[in-house]
Amino acid sequence: MRLTSFTDYSLRTLLYLCAHRDQLVTIQDIADMHSISKNHLMKVVYQLGQSGLVETVRGRNGGLRLAKDPKDINIGALVRMTETDFFMAECFDREHDTCPLTPNCALKHTLNDATRAFLAVLDQQTLQDMLPQQAEAGAAKPVRIVRGAAA
Template sequence: MRLTSFTDYTLRTLLHLGGHRDRLVTIQEIADLHGISRNHLMKVVFELGRSGVIETVRGRYGGFRLAHAPKDINLGDVIRNSETDFYMAECFDPVGVPCGLTGACRLKGVLQDATAAYLATLDRHTLADLLPEPPPRETPIKVHRKKTVR
């Protein structure tokens, strides 16, 4: 199974947004970072906004950001929303080419199980699982001063 470029760009966009939660991000920024077509990214951002995963801000100083915490963005949901189908073979496609083995073939069942296992694995993970751990916060050093007696 191979993810489409659209899904790849979707995941790259979410990873970038997850790493820059403190500000708005632009399409041009991600396009330049990954060498991706700005037009393709516009479609990705449109769909992410439509599905409620990101929120967009229009205008001169606009951009977009995650609409939810990374721990609340499920990878299985993201992949299902961005992939057009999960047909592992022509026999999965309801309008595909008829197969002469229909009824006697067990391959379709095995491939259905494999797809279900794949999606179940993705369902167990969130965007937060893909982001690097934040650096530990430094604890302030307490300075003890001697009391002066007057």
């Protein structure tokens, strides 16, 4: 299974915003950090804003920030929101399934179980869980991100 770039960029955006919670950041900041298209990232940020995960501040000194606490952002829910489908094989799409084996094939059920297991693992994780942890305190440690590396 492979996540779409839309989901990947959504996760990267949220992690970047976590690392910079003390300031507003711009779409350009995130695009530059990850060497991705600003135009594509604008669509990602728009959807994250519509879903209530990101707050956008307009104006000359505007930017983005998390709208929710990282512990309240579930990774499984985010992936479901950003992925268009979970068709692991043609037979998952009833409208376009032309495989003659579908009626008697157990592979579809196995792949369906695997997809459910994949999502079940993601459902157990929050954005907070994805942040670096301080060994002694067990609390989230702010990350200073330098282009191309985490410091």
